[in-house]
Amino acid sequence: MPIISKQHGNTLLITLVILILFSILGLSLLSISISGMSKNEIREDNIQSQDLSEKGIDRITHQINSELTKKIEENNGLTRTNFINLLNSTVNKYKCTSGGSIADSNGKTGSYNACIKEVNPTFEKNKPTVENELRKSIVFESKGKSGDSTKILLTEIEIGAESAPETLKYAVGTNINDKDGIQDGEGNLYLHGGVSVKGDFKVDGNIITRNFGYAYLNGEQWIQSLLPESIPSDGSTNSKLVLGKDSYRLTTNTGYNNHIDRNTFTGSTYSRTTDMKNLFSGEKVPKIVQRDPVISPIGITDQKANFFLISGEYYSTGVNKIPISNVNKSSSKIIPTYTERTRECVRGFLICFEYKNVDTEKESGSFEMNGTNRFNQFSTIGSLELTNSNSTFTKGLYVGGNLQIGNNNTTYNSNNYSDITLDGPIYVKGNVNIQGANLKSNVLLYVEGEVKIQYSTINGKPLTDGKQGSLIIFSKGQIKISNNSVNQDNPSQIKGFFYSEQDLEIYGVGSNIRIEGGISARRIVLNAIRGRASDKLFTGATKINSNDYFEGEVGQKTRESRLQIIYDQEIIETFSNLKQPEPIIYKVEPPLVKERKI
Known part of the structure; x- marks a missing residue:
C-alpha cells in the first residue's frame, strides 16, 4: 500500500508539472502570436503608408x-513665353505653402497628401550656367498614412518641355504620319552603297540597304560599292536602331523610282533579314531597340508670324527688280517694296523711307541682294535672290516668294560660283534653291515649299567663339541635295540638320558631303560610294562614262565615304541658339525622376 500510494503521488506530481509546463508554453505561444500579429499590423501599415506616399x-x-x-493641345501649341508662364503658374498652384496639395482617403488602407515643397531651376546640358526656363526641378512631398504609420516621401522630378523636338535626337530618322494617308515609301530608310552614319537611327517603316550606290549619269547607274557603315556615338558600344517594321537587302539592279516608292518588298529582288551584319559593313552594326513611336511636330507654318512684318521702314526704288546692296540697318525693321512714286523722292539716292501699314500680302516684284548688308529684321512680299552677298538678319528674314541663293551656275567648277555668307533665321513662303553658291552659313530656315541644294559648296560661317556656323532646314516640301563638291577630295562641311515633312534625298557619289548634325523626313534615300571621284581616269578607278570615274571596290575598303552623317551632340544647343525669339512648344516631356528618399 505504501508503495502504491507513493506511485499515485508521483503520478499526480508529474501531471501537475506537465500541466504547468504546457500552460507556460501556451501562454508564451499566445504572447508570441499576439506580438507577431501586432508586428504584422505595424509592418503592413508601414508598407501601406509608403505605398500611399508613392501614389501621391x-x-x-x-x-x-x-x-x-491639355493647355498645349487646346491652343495647338504655345509660344515659349506662354509655356513658361503656364509652367510657373501651374507649379505655384500646387505648392505646399499655397495650400494646393492633392489629398485622397479611401477609408480602408489609409490616406495621402502630396504637394510641392521646393522648385529649382534647370540648366542647359552644355551650358551649366544658362537656365533652361522650359523645365523645372521640383521636390515633391507626399505624406502617406495607414493606421499609426506615417511615411513622408521626398522626390525630385524634372517637369516641362524640351528646348528642341524629338526629331533632333537621332543622326537619321524617318517618320510615319498617317493623318493624310500613307504615301509611297513612307517611313522607309534606303541606304545605297557606302554611306557612313555615326549615331543612332529611328526608322518608323522599313530599312533597305545595298552594296551599290546609285547615280544618274546619262542614264540610271548602280555603281559597285560597300554596304553602309554604322558607327556608334562616342561612349557607346553600338549604334541604336529603333525599327518600326522590317529590314531588307536589295540584291539586284532595279528601277530606282519604282524601288524607292515601294511599301512592300517581296520577290527575289529583296532579301528579308533580321541579322544586321547582312545589312551593314564592319563589326559594329546597329543594335535594334524597342521604343514607342514619338510624333514631335515642328510646326513650320506656325513660325510665320515671328517673321512677317506688317509695319516698318519701307525700302523702295523705282525699278521692278529692286537691288539691295551695302545697306546697314542693323536696328531697323525693313520692308522693301516696288512703288512708282518713289522715283521722285529717290533723286539719285538708292533708298528712301516711307512709313505705311501692310495688312495683306500682295505681289511686289522681286528683290536682289548683294554686297554687305546688316538688318535687324527684313520682310519681302516677293522673291529674293542673294548673289555675292554677306548678309545678316539679326531677328530674321521673311521671303514672301522664292529664295534663290547663288548664281544658278550648273558647272562643277566652284570658281564659277557666287561667294555668299548668310547669318540669321529665315522663313520662306515658296521654294529655296541653293545653286551656284560657295555658301558659308549660320542659318535656320523654315520653308513652306521645296528645297534644292546643288552645284554648290556648303560650309559653316566662322563665328566669334571659334566655332563654325550651321545650316538647319525645316521644310514642308521635299529636300534634295546633289552635285555638291563634285569630284573634290574635301567634302562640304555642313554643321546642321535637315528635316522634311516629305522626302529627303542625298547623293554622295560624285558629290562629297559631311553633315555634322542629322537628317529626318518621311522617307530618306541616301546614295554614296567611298573614296575618290573624278572626270579623269586614275589608278584603281571604275569607269562609268567617258568623264565619270569612281573608286573601285578594293580602294573603297580603305577610304572614307563621300556621304558622311555624324550626329552632333551639340545640335540641340545649336538649334536653341539659332531659333527665333518665340518658338512653339507642342509637347510636354514625361516627368524625369532624379532622386527619391523616405
Whole structure:
C-alpha cells in the first residue's frame, strides 16, 4: 500500500508539472502570436503608408503634366513665353505653402497628401550656367498614412518641355504620319552603297540597304560599292536602331523610282533579314531597340508670324527688280517694296523711307541682294535672290516668294560660283534653291515649299567663339541635295540638320558631303560610294562614262565615304541658339525622376 500510494503521488506530481509546463508554453505561444500579429499590423501599415506616399507623388506629377498637355493641345501649341508662364503658374498652384496639395482617403488602407515643397531651376546640358526656363526641378512631398504609420516621401522630378523636338535626337530618322494617308515609301530608310552614319537611327517603316550606290549619269547607274557603315556615338558600344517594321537587302539592279516608292518588298529582288551584319559593313552594326513611336511636330507654318512684318521702314526704288546692296540697318525693321512714286523722292539716292501699314500680302516684284548688308529684321512680299552677298538678319528674314541663293551656275567648277555668307533665321513662303553658291552659313530656315541644294559648296560661317556656323532646314516640301563638291577630295562641311515633312534625298557619289548634325523626313534615300571621284581616269578607278570615274571596290575598303552623317551632340544647343525669339512648344516631356528618399 505504501508503495502504491507513493506511485499515485508521483503520478499526480508529474501531471501537475506537465500541466504547468504546457500552460507556460501556451501562454508564451499566445504572447508570441499576439506580438507577431501586432508586428504584422505595424509592418503592413508601414508598407501601406509608403505605398500611399508613392501614389501621391504619381498622382500629382500626372495631374501637372496632364494640365500642361491639355493647355498645349487646346491652343495647338504655345509660344515659349506662354509655356513658361503656364509652367510657373501651374507649379505655384500646387505648392505646399499655397495650400494646393492633392489629398485622397479611401477609408480602408489609409490616406495621402502630396504637394510641392521646393522648385529649382534647370540648366542647359552644355551650358551649366544658362537656365533652361522650359523645365523645372521640383521636390515633391507626399505624406502617406495607414493606421499609426506615417511615411513622408521626398522626390525630385524634372517637369516641362524640351528646348528642341524629338526629331533632333537621332543622326537619321524617318517618320510615319498617317493623318493624310500613307504615301509611297513612307517611313522607309534606303541606304545605297557606302554611306557612313555615326549615331543612332529611328526608322518608323522599313530599312533597305545595298552594296551599290546609285547615280544618274546619262542614264540610271548602280555603281559597285560597300554596304553602309554604322558607327556608334562616342561612349557607346553600338549604334541604336529603333525599327518600326522590317529590314531588307536589295540584291539586284532595279528601277530606282519604282524601288524607292515601294511599301512592300517581296520577290527575289529583296532579301528579308533580321541579322544586321547582312545589312551593314564592319563589326559594329546597329543594335535594334524597342521604343514607342514619338510624333514631335515642328510646326513650320506656325513660325510665320515671328517673321512677317506688317509695319516698318519701307525700302523702295523705282525699278521692278529692286537691288539691295551695302545697306546697314542693323536696328531697323525693313520692308522693301516696288512703288512708282518713289522715283521722285529717290533723286539719285538708292533708298528712301516711307512709313505705311501692310495688312495683306500682295505681289511686289522681286528683290536682289548683294554686297554687305546688316538688318535687324527684313520682310519681302516677293522673291529674293542673294548673289555675292554677306548678309545678316539679326531677328530674321521673311521671303514672301522664292529664295534663290547663288548664281544658278550648273558647272562643277566652284570658281564659277557666287561667294555668299548668310547669318540669321529665315522663313520662306515658296521654294529655296541653293545653286551656284560657295555658301558659308549660320542659318535656320523654315520653308513652306521645296528645297534644292546643288552645284554648290556648303560650309559653316566662322563665328566669334571659334566655332563654325550651321545650316538647319525645316521644310514642308521635299529636300534634295546633289552635285555638291563634285569630284573634290574635301567634302562640304555642313554643321546642321535637315528635316522634311516629305522626302529627303542625298547623293554622295560624285558629290562629297559631311553633315555634322542629322537628317529626318518621311522617307530618306541616301546614295554614296567611298573614296575618290573624278572626270579623269586614275589608278584603281571604275569607269562609268567617258568623264565619270569612281573608286573601285578594293580602294573603297580603305577610304572614307563621300556621304558622311555624324550626329552632333551639340545640335540641340545649336538649334536653341539659332531659333527665333518665340518658338512653339507642342509637347510636354514625361516627368524625369532624379532622386527619391523616405
